Amino acid sequence: MYIVRVLLIDSRPHGAARVADRPPGLLGDLLWAHARPSDRFEHISIRSTGTGLEAVIFLRATSESSALTGVREFFLRVRGPLAAHDYAPVVPTF
Template identity: 45%
Template sequence: MPIVRVRFRSAAPARPAPEKSRVCSPLLHDLLWAHALPADGIDHITVRPFTAGRTATEAAVFVRAESDARALGIVRALLDRVRPHCEAHGLTPDVPTD
């Protein structure tokens, strides 16, 4: 089962308040699942906060797909659907390229 990792950047400072991290991960998890379609074949989504130069969150999306390339295409389509909602919460997805 391919796993596609996506980072979501935030405009917040590099050291987020603990409350921000606790809120961001469940919110992003819910947004991703709310916009996933049954045909996407997404099996599992894990979201965790981390800091890499500035505040960021990483999602690992486990996809039932026949290839890594197909899984990447599915996650890109999911990101197209969820992007406006993420941006409304100050999160910008870095679309994976490989």
């Protein structure tokens, strides 16, 4: 089991309602709605960071490298739905 963190920031200009001020559950629901069994996610936790929202993803993988690659590929695949809700992901980290 590996844990990968992804910071999501607001993609809109300042002055609009901030991503960090939204209910974290919205992002969690959005991520789960687009997750596939092949993503091997076990749990997703969302928290506000003050500058955005952080997704903490627990997943099954064979190595740290494959966990990070899998999460990167997932966020590339869901970038359209994320952008529709004004979320812009930053590079995932451990």
